[in-house]
Amino acid sequence: MADVRPLRALRYAEPLEPVVAPPSDVLGDEQAAEHRARSPHSVVRLTRPGDGEGAGALLREWIAAGVLIRDVEPAMHLHRTEFDGRVRLDVLAVLRLVPYEDGAVLPHERTHRSPEEDRLAPLGATEACLEPIWFLAEELRPLLDAAPPGEERSFELGGSRHVVRRVTDPDWMAAVGAHLAGRPVLIADGHRRYEAALACSREAVGGPDAAARFTLAAFTDLADPGLQVLPTHRVLDAGVAVTGGEPMGSLDELVISLRGAAAAGTYRAGRFELLPLEGEVPIVELHRQVIDNVLGKRSPEEHLTYTRDAEEAVRWVDSGRGVAAFFVDEPDLAAVLRAARAGMTMPQKTTYFHPKLPSGMVFHTLDREGSP
Numbered sequence: 001m002a003d004v005r006p007l008r009a010l011r012y013a014e015p016l017e018p019v020v021a022p023p024s025d026v027l028g029d030e031q032a033a034e035h036r037a038r039s040p041h042s043v044v045r046l047t048r049p050g051d052g053e054g055a056g057a058l059l060r061e062w063i064a065a066g067v068l069i070r071d072v073e074p075a076m077h078l079h080r081t082e083f084d085g086r087v088r089l090d091v092l093a094v095l096r097l098v099p100y101e102d103g104a105v106l107p108h109e110r111t112h113r114s115p116e117e118d119r120l121a122p123l124g125a126t127e128a129c130l131e132p133i134w135f136l137a138e139e140l141r142p143l144l145d146a147a148p149p150g151e152e153r154s155f156e157l158g159g160s161r162h163v164v165r166r167v168t169d170p171d172w173m174a175a176v177g178a179h180l181a182g183r184p185v186l187i188a189d190g191h192r193r194y195e196a197a198l199a200c201s202r203e204a205v206g207g208p209d210a211a212a213r214f215t216l217a218a219f220t221d222l223a224d225p226g227l228q229v230l231p232t233h234r235v236l237d238a239g240v241a242v243t244g245g246e247p248m249g250s251l252d253e254l255v256i257s258l259r260g261a262a263a264a265g266t267y268r269a270g271r272f273e274l275l276p277l278e279g280e281v282p283i284v285e286l287h288r289q290v291i292d293n294v295l296g297k298r299s300p301e302e303h304l305t306y307t308r309d310a311e312e313a314v315r316w317v318d319s320g321r322g323v324a325a326f327f328v329d330e331p332d333l334a335a336v337l338r339a340a341r342a343g344m345t346m347p348q349k350t351t352y353f354h355p356k357l358p359s360g361m362v363f364h365t366l367d368r369e370g371s372p
Contacts, residue, residue: 001104002137003096004180005214006074006173007372009362010128013069014041016164017155020360023131023189024048041067043360047130056126068363074372075168076176077362078147079218081226083160083355088226089144090357091176092132092164094214094364094372095185097194097201105135105194106186106340109350129197129216129364132357133190136333137180141221148172160355164362180219186337188220188353204366211372216364218357222333231330232349233313234286235305235322239294242266242324245273251310258329264290265327267314280335283328287347291326306349 012019018039021027024047027035035044041062049055062068077092098104148169155162167173187194197215204212220227245266248254254265254272264275264286279285291300305322307313313325331351339346364372 001183002135002180002185003098003104004093004177004217004219005096005372006076006168007094007211007214007216007362007364008071008074009077009092010063010068010070010365011362012041012360013066015155016153016360017157019043020155020157020162020358021047022158023356023359026356043130046126047359055130059126059128070365071166073168074173075150075166076173078144078150078165078167079357079361080163080165081160081355082162083226084228086226086228088220088224088228089141090134090218090220091140091144091147092216092218092362093173093176094211095133095135095217096214097198099198104184106184106337107191107194107345108186108336108340109191109346110348127212127366129366131190131193131359132216132218132361133194133197134188134353134357135185135217135219136188136222136227136337137185137219138183138222138337140176140179140219141224143172143176143179144221146172155358157358158355162358162361184341185219186222186340188351189356200366209372210367211364212366214364214372216362222337227333228354229330229333230308230352230354231328232306232308232352233310233328234291234326235307235313235316236291236294236303236324236326237305237322238298238303239323241268242273242275242290242294245275248272248274251314254327255310258327260329266290266324267317267327268324270318281331281339281344281346283331283350284339284344284346286326286328301348308352 019041021035021044032044032048035042046055079090081088100107147167150165150167152163152165201213206212257274258265262277264282266273266275277285277289310327316322317325
């Protein structure tokens with residue numbers, strides 16, 4: 001199944017706290033400017049440069065100046081995140097890029113229709129994977145708990161504490177690779193980046209084990225007690241009213257009623273209702289049984305706005321920004337994996353994992369001939 005290997009990473013020589021940042025796709029312009037101001041070597045200067053060619057030149061400049069150093073010895077990197085009393089463990093490595101139809105990498109969301117070239121440009125210009133793609137796998141946590149000691153670097157970001165441990169023990173790395181080779185991995189975050197990296201790998205020269213055939217990846221146990229996935233609610237700006245729901249007295253009552261239920265909530269014209277659904281993954285059934293029927297042939301993505309704040313969704317409807325809001329519970333990841341194995345893809349923004357993986361912990365360069 002998944003071909004996961006250690007890498008000779010490119011890493012910062014300096015402390016990480018001033019230079020790491022949230023991933024580029026969740027950074028607003030103001031946040032990006034704040035991170036640029038924190039350090040002349042902020043990773044945001046690479047991930048949000050506004051110019052792919054400029055990012056490539058800057059990366060090469062930093063390598064030449066010793067800002068970034070390359071590991072001589074292959075390693076995997078254990079990443080520990082502490083937040084809100086939880087602890088999540090991930091392992092950073094590289095993953096061979098293969099088409100979805102091979103079955104080793106499973107998507108779970110339909111990707112946006114924005115041009116893929118926007119994601120390809122900086123990847124090709126820098127010839128590096130600057131941000132990890134996030135994957136979920138089954139029964140991985142015991143191996144991560146048993147990771148051998150190694151050099152550790154820590155930093156804080158967005159209220160979370162992070163520790164990155166560089167592990168070079170060959171037996172442990174082989175065990176991680178063998179474990180993941182026996183099962184498919186599910187993309188948690190980064191569907192479009194995976195597709196862009198796969199397209200780049202197809203165009204790259206070099207042998208089958210060239211670094212360009214692999215992408216930087218982070219792997220987390222599907223059942224990790226620290227894995228937090230937040231629901232994303234929908235606000236619809238068109239369509240007729242949905243009928244047949246159970247009246248709810250308040251938003252709080254509705255949210256409580258959604259927990260673990262095959263149902264969705266709705267709000268329209270000052271009224272909350274609980275909508276019973278048939279199926280294992282409520283967000284899929286909400287679109288199939290409700291939203292698609294309301295919109296008919298119209299594209300949902302042209303009429304939906306998203307928010308993780310249920311109260312904000314209500315305000316948007318009350319202000320006239322939308323005609324109806326739809327609420328969902330956090331998704332059952334085991335059900336999402338079963339659906340992905342069956343070839344089903346979810347609507348956009350089915351999952352939102354928190355906290356996001358920081359950018360800048362390690363980089364993977366796409367050397368044309370060298371191995372990862």
